[in-house]
Amino acid sequence: MLGAVDPVVADLVDTAAEFTSGGKMLRPTFCHAGWLLAGGDPHDDRIAKAGAAFEWLQGSALVHDDLMDGSDTRRGRPSVHRDYESRHRAVDAIGDAAQYGARVAILLGDLMLAWADEHLRRAAPDARTAALWDACKSEVVSGQYLDVLAQTSDHLDVDAARHVIRFKTSKYTVERPLHVGAALAGGDDELLTALTAVALPLGEAFQLRDDVLGVFGDPAATGKPSGDDLREGKRTVLVARTAQVHGDARVLALLGTADGVDELRELIVSSGALARVEDDIDRLVAQTRTAIDALGPRGRTILGPLVDAATRRVR
8 A cells, every 4th residue: 555655655564564573472462362361262363453453553662762762773683763874874865864764763653553553443343442452552652751751860769660660561561452352352341450460560570571681681682782771771670779779870870871881780780689670570470470360270371371471581
């Protein structure tokens, strides 16, 4: 369809397809799990369409997130804004290359969001399911804004960082995908409440693992340079716990600088922040498994393997 607008626009389709390949597919997987727990037919392609909607939504969020963070890479490849910046320079085009890359990234992220809505509509959601989908989009933008706002503070706070996680990650990555899948299959409010009890601690544990990998992960596995979260100045729980020992001023002086990455990584370990976050993950995983047990044997069968997939990972 985009090729009918102009052949050059079809390039965006190729870029989007390449960008979304190789992801963890956690959100579609949780959406599918919710569907199965509500008794959905595993052969009904409506759930595949809903799962695809979440993957396009994630693609949109990542393209914009990389631009806001100034990230150079994603999954071992140039981030979208860097890719188009390079293309601009390669042909010696008129205008500012960085601005061109940023503009294309914004447009491509918006296009992916449009595709996400299209796929969700193809799943024929009822009004309740559509409302849950809309809530998911609003919540993740709210979480992103809270994250951006946090960058303006001279204080690093663990509770504030956890509050960002709830809306930027826990609800978006686990709770709403479970809810949408379950609601699409006709699951009742009692099931959705039980799924929330699973989702919120699991989503937080997922993000804490992401934070650890963003500092200590193997670039070959994560697709991003080691310590990239520190270089980008992310106000994570890991960083906030470090500041509890070494002070806001010292940590903030290093955070967001290329030269401060190694020293800040050492402070994270020496302060005990890394060990405490690992303890946090273990506690949240235990809480998640208790909530899964309340769903009975079927809940353990469907959701049990996803706990390790979300929290015991290397990328």
